[in-house]
Amino acid sequence: MSVAGSNVGRVGYDEHDAERWVAEPVKRPGRTAFARDRARVLHSAALRRLAAKTQVVTAGSDDFVRNRLTHSLEVAQIGRELASTLGCDPDIVDAACLAHDLGHPPFGHNGERALDQLAAGIGGFEGNAQTLRLLTRLESKTFDPDGRSAGLNLSRATLDAATKYPWPRRDGERKFGVYADDLEVFGWLRNGVSAGVGPGVASGVAAGDRRCLEAQVMDFADDVAYSVHDVEDGIVAHSIDLDQVGAERAPYWETVRQVYLPTATDDDLDEGWRRLTSLAYWPSGPFDDSRRALAGLKDLTSELIGRFCTAAEQATHARFGRSRLVRYDADLVVPPGVRTEIALLKGIGMYHVLNSPARQKRRAIQRELLTELVEALVKIAPRGLDVPFAADFAQAADDDARLRVIIDQVASLTDPSAQAWHTQLVG
Template identity: 80%
Template structure:
């Protein structure tokens, strides 16, 4: 029976630990969004790397600004499809909460450190944070259940709805979080709900256009260079995003982008006019991609309200190609910058050394909540997971400061 939440039922609105309804006129999903928005974990994203190291430039995006932009795109697309906007907004705000210092580079380092205890994955860490590490609600035994979000919102934030397995690098849950994962995924197998698909697509759209915008403003990306010699860029596109794409498909996708009347034609010169024109490109591309997905999805599933497992997001192949091209152009400069490669290696070494130093001295230098987790851990595997949780919670600057204190002895 559907009630209070209109198109969503009480199963969707259920929480892992039941709570009294304090404001009857407010939906469970509006409460979810507010909990994420006010969380410490979201605030910490302001000092975590997106692509360019956090704090190294006043203009480029960090993980917090990226998450806010993803939420805006996701919320508007959700509204056009009929999904609850607060569910998608909360999922978009949550989608990067589990990322450690130094972005995907830090994720790689912690995955190697944690290889024998189930690895590390930013999306699995997000679930752990939302359901355990971020303090808000506790069960009858006094154990933290994190923000205690509704089932529908947790499901929408689950990008990879399966545990770790040998043939896949991405996964959404660690073994010791399977109880809450099983609860939120009751009866749906490994299919993603529509809201999760919207969140994932909004993430793709945001970083495809914004990374190119940041790269152009920083003078790292010259679109004319892509026109002059596309082959190296297409190689990156295939390596990272579209492994099956042919040269002809990529050439055609790039030609479509270049033919847009708002596509930048002049070299970027840092003027207000150039900045305004570039911002218009960003806005127009976001609208292009979101409209294509919305119209195609409604064409397939009809124009009725679409939620949860009643539909899938349908993105045209051409749109996926254009998004992949932009992501590849942005990533090309990250992968092929010797300075960035050297910095990334140093960052991985730093996090590895920090885990080792904390392990040797634990629990002395852990924050109080993690010190308690360490004391309650029943074996060395569980204790190492606590150390990894602690390091993953740090921002880029705090990871540098902790390393300087514990490893280099500078503080």
């Protein structure tokens, strides 16, 4: 599977990084392999569907708050800029950031849990594993000589950068990045990882589990984006009052420990909160919906993003001492204080999701909807499936493979289309 006339581009990457699962001729020699990858993700149907998929608040229920698409665009902007300062190819990180949520089903993580239960007997469901499946199989652009879809046929470096959890499902672990029947392409994209492990490997990380630097930048950009933007959305929706957080710390701190930093002490979190609230751009009064308040809130988000990314950039360069860092040259270094501040912001947003009775009721309804939809399709498939999934169903070797096709179909739906399908098939 050699690269046919590949234009690798930025220094530090080679033909191995730019190789594709199915070799393709380079039609525009002035364009790098990684710029082509970014364009393929940007123009994909899967990315467009994110506009109608839940981020935190149900998609379409509010004109201001983010959906999965706007979140992904913001993650890509943060990741691209951080990548450039580190020396990574910005198109690789941009493409990985755009792709990082493509595998999410209707209703976000709530839908993910419902599908995981339904698929428990066939290896489960995980949004990141579904992303890899989509990029290498379901979102068709290229076919191999045997007539099998190679998905978007992205380069090895970009697929590796989009792999947040580079391992199959293991006992006791909820997060994983590949299903059993996608292990062949996963093995191909991870080829050479062990050989790249050097003094930069993170402490306690097995060689085979190590993520490339670009994947770490993507993951960090995702953390930064939703830590500040969820708080911004919550403040504008008047569901988060920062003064109340400061006055009633205990339940917020417990959420931080429960979801993000289990070993954080009250002193750690108190000190992180003191640093945040002492910043010159931290809001000094209640949010009143005025243009000045909106401008101040926007300044808060941009300053916090700059604060977190600058700290990671400086710490990474300080440890590894080179201006250009790519792939397995280094690991992203995030100072502990920055991790605490990000976790605090995420915990504040999550507290209101976990403790809203209205949201809990709605989430239960959403899980029931997806469960009934899958059960209905199991009874009538391939009837009712979209044409590509009906073809996959016809070619499936057994009941397990057929159930996986149905899960693929339901995962591809947006929030409104899942509701419409449920109305049509279940009533």
